[in-house]
Amino acid sequence: MKKEIKQTEIKELGEFGLIDRLTKNIKIKNESTVKGVGDDAAILHFGEKQIVVSSDLLTEGVHFNLMYVPLKHLGYKSVVVNLSDVCAMNATPKQIVVNIALSGKFSVEAVEELYSGIHLACEKYGVDLVGGDTTSSMTGLTISVTVIGEADKKDIILRGGAKANDLLCVTGDLGGAYMGLQLLERENEVFKVNEKMQPQLEGYDYILERQLKPEARIDIVSALYKLGIKPTSMIDISDGLSSEIHHLCKNSNLGCSVFEDKIPMDFQTKKMAEELNINPLVAALNGGEDYELLFTLPLSDYEKIKNDPDFSVIGHMTEASEGINLVTGAGSAIPLVAQGWNHGE
Amino acid sequence: MKKEIKQTEIKELGEFGLIDRLTKNIKIKNESTVKGVGDDAAILHFGEKQIVVSSDLLTEGVHFNLMYVPLKHLGYKSVVVNLSDVCAMNATPKQIVVNIALSGKFSVEAVEELYSGIHLACEKYGVDLVGGDTTSSMTGLTISVTVIGEADKKDIILRGGAKANDLLCVTGDLGGAYMGLQLLERENEVFKVNEKMQPQLEGYDYILERQLKPEARIDIVSALYKLGIKPTSMIDISDGLSSEIHHLCKNSNLGCSVFEDKIPMDFQTKKMAEELNINPLVAALNGGEDYELLFTLPLSDYEKIKNDPDFSVIGHMTEASEGINLVTGAGSAIPLVAQGWNHGE
Numbered sequence: 001m002k003k004e005i006k007q008t009e010i011k012e013l014g015e016f017g018l019i020d021r022l023t024k025n026i027k028i029k030n031e032s033t034v035k036g037v038g039d040d041a042a043i044l045h046f047g048e049k050q051i052v053v054s055s056d057l058l059t060e061g062v063h064f065n066l067m068y069v070p071l072k073h074l075g076y077k078s079v080v081v082n083l084s085d086v087c088a089m090n091a092t093p094k095q096i097v098v099n100i101a102l103s104g105k106f107s108v109e110a111v112e113e114l115y116s117g118i119h120l121a122c123e124k125y126g127v128d129l130v131g132g133d134t135t136s137s138m139t140g141l142t143i144s145v146t147v148i149g150e151a152d153k154k155d156i157i158l159r160g161g162a163k164a165n166d167l168l169c170v171t172g173d174l175g176g177a178y179m180g181l182q183l184l185e186r187e188n189e190v191f192k193v194n195e196k197m198q199p200q201l202e203g204y205d206y207i208l209e210r211q212l213k214p215e216a217r218i219d220i221v222s223a224l225y226k227l228g229i230k231p232t233s234m235i236d237i238s239d240g241l242s243s244e245i246h247h248l249c250k251n252s253n254l255g256c257s258v259f260e261d262k263i264p265m266d267f268q269t270k271k272m273a274e275e276l277n278i279n280p281l282v283a284a285l286n287g288g289e290d291y292e293l294l295f296t297l298p299l300s301d302y303e304k305i306k307n308d309p310d311f312s313v314i315g316h317m318t319e320a321s322e323g324i325n326l327v328t329g330a331g332s333a334i335p336l337v338a339q340g341w342n343h344g345e
Numbered sequence: 346m347k348k349e350i351k352q353t354e355i356k357e358l359g360e361f362g363l364i365d366r367l368t369k370n371i372k373i374k375n376e377s378t379v380k381g382v383g384d385d386a387a388i389l390h391f392g393e394k395q396i397v398v399s400s401d402l403l404t405e406g407v408h409f410n411l412m413y414v415p416l417k418h419l420g421y422k423s424v425v426v427n428l429s430d431v432c433a434m435n436a437t438p439k440q441i442v443v444n445i446a447l448s449g450k451f452s453v454e455a456v457e458e459l460y461s462g463i464h465l466a467c468e469k470y471g472v473d474l475v476g477g478d479t480t481s482s483m484t485g486l487t488i489s490v491t492v493i494g495e496a497d498k499k500d501i502i503l504r505g506g507a508k509a510n511d512l513l514c515v516t517g518d519l520g521g522a523y524m525g526l527q528l529l530e531r532e533n534e535v536f537k538v539n540e541k542m543q544p545q546l547e548g549y550d551y552i553l554e555r556q557l558k559p560e561a562r563i564d565i566v567s568a569l570y571k572l573g574i575k576p577t578s579m580i581d582i583s584d585g586l587s588s589e590i591h592h593l594c595k596n597s598n599l600g601c602s603v604f605e606d607k608i609p610m611d612f613q614t615k616k617m618a619e620e621l622n623i624n625p626l627v628a629a630l631n632g633g634e635d636y637e638l639l640f641t642l643p644l645s646d647y648e649k650i651k652n653d654p655d656f657s658v659i660g661h662m663t664e665a666s667e668g669i670n671l672v673t674g675a676g677s678a679i680p681l682v683a684q685g686w687n688h689g690e
Contacts, residue, residue, distance in 0.1 A: 041399035054386035057444035061483035099402035144489035
């Protein structure tokens with residue numbers, strides 16, 4: 001006999017009942033959190049540190065599709081994408097505030113599932129959930145997360161500090177999250193045609209995890225510190241490598257040469273790209289959502305990172321007049337075009 | 346000849362073009378803002394102050410109806426409702442982060458109109474807009490604002506500090522925002538039936554402004570300071586007086602007696618209520634959106650506020666065992682019921 005899981009309508013609890021249920025198990029982890037959920041505002045205290053603050057908003061149908069994204073993963077990811085921005089400042093995330101708007105189709109259990117992912121991310125990254133708003137929407141689900149982090153003033157890294165001839169480096173590998181999304185969308189299309197079809201996801205666990213459960217590279221912040229390296233500029237890769245390179249170049253008033261064959265890609269990313277007849281380079285350059293870090297270093301730091309598999313040197317900064325170029329495997333330089341989000345597309 | 350105002354599709358500018366256009370005129374006003382818009386995160390510095398953080402999310406069709414709410418007013422209000430939470434902590438708002446999701450029906454000019462209201466509120470309250478996210482949605486408009494404020498540790502006021510026999514006070518008057526909304530909805534219904542009908546809004550400017558352009562009572566934070574008063578507990582009235590009284594009582598572990606005939610209401614609020622056959626007391630108790638402050642004071646402070654028209658003493662705190670009661674004009678005590686937001690209703 002199939003076990004029925006009880007679904008509670010949100011109106012049975014009401015706004016305050018729902019908030020109580022979602023926040024009752026929160027344990028404060030950071031000394032800088034003076035007071036969390038439960039008053040008009042949270043209270044934080046950072047002594048002599050600088051604090052950084054960043055925020056992102058995810059909407060159903062644009063940033064995620066609940067046909068194939070489990071709510072727990074969605075909650076986790078919505079926190080991680082914000083923590084990633086704090087890492088990109090070379091700071092440590094400490095608190096988050098979460099706003100959620102949801103339509104009547106969601107039960108209390110569904111919202112709890114979403115929050116279980118939020119709590120899991122807080123646990124893993126040692127971050128305190130200190131407040132937010134839960135409200136209704138006419139359609140769909142919207143999640144807005146604001147993160148607050150801290151750093152010593154001297155440690156903070158901006159986008160604008162790169163110098164000509166600096167090395168351009170990325171962490172991990174790129175394009176996986178995009179190819180994971182393509183796979184999920186393909187299987188979802190198959191499912192829509194025939195609901196009895198089971199999704200064919202075997203052998204692609206890595207790219208699925210890149211899409212569904214990305215991580216923020218807080219480990220890189222520690223690793224750079226231990227290596228005695230302070231990058232001259234840094235940004236996280238949320239919109240795709242080409243777009244982030246444009247941000248670094250614009251803010252540092254420089255150009256850049258990026259070498260096609262130096263861009264790190266995982267085997268599964270390339271295999272899926274081949275299967276779907278997509279150029280994997282396009283996934284790495286424009287796919288986005290990898291949440292790796294892109295940063296620049298003086299040449300003198302090269303020895304410190306050259307044998308570390310976490311880092312790939314993919315190019316170098318140039319004078320602005322030379323432009324932002326991709327050097328192909330065959331050696332020709334072509335202008336690198338940035339593709340951001342375009343409304344309604 | 347009617348002048349055509351050029352409407353630009355957002356995709357003509359793209360994400361980064363739109364963000365540049367919306368943020369190019371921002372001037373930093375607070376010393377605590379080290380870096381605002383333009384990197385992965387904003388950088389703030391508060392020295393030895395405590396910081397407070399609060400966040401709210403507004404969704405189209407639930408919190409506002411664009412049929413009768415001008416976008417500029419909406420932008421202004423979405424900031425003010427957050428500043429109000431900081432005031433309720435007896436703190437000073439310093440920075441905001443704004444996330445917006447919007448569907449393809451909005452032009453660049455429409456988003457600029459929304460932002461002009463956001464900028465106006467920042468200007469009026471001396472707050473810096475330091476970041477956020479602008480993204481697309483499948484339907485409608487969602488606005489999420491996070492505010493950061495500062496206070497000396499000794500000045501912060503929580504919901505939980507009230508003592509038995511403390512006086513319960515409110516600022517300004519209540520129910521106006523709700524009656525303003527009823528008027529706008531009535532005229533909108535008339536307009537839907539006959540588009541040639543002009544709305545009948547004369548004589549109701551005050552309640553319309555209460556609904557469309559509320560203010561945060563930062564002036565009260567200063568006034569209390571000058572009077573040498575530190576309330577024992579405080580909250581802002583966003584969901585309606587009865588709901589906020591329940592929060593104060595629950596957090597302070599007390600009961601309360603509120604006197605019906607002491608609840609301050611404006612003439613226009615009462616007049617509109619009569620016209621629409623609504624009990625004005627219901628508007629004051631459950632209407633919400635007045636953004637006045639509700640606070641408790643020791644009896645010994647009564648002399649300091651009794652002649653100030655900004656303050657009304659509406660009752661007093663009791664032991665929890667006595668319950669939360671409304672004392673009617675005829676002198677009978679009836680339990681006060683809190684009405685929060687209920688999903689899908």
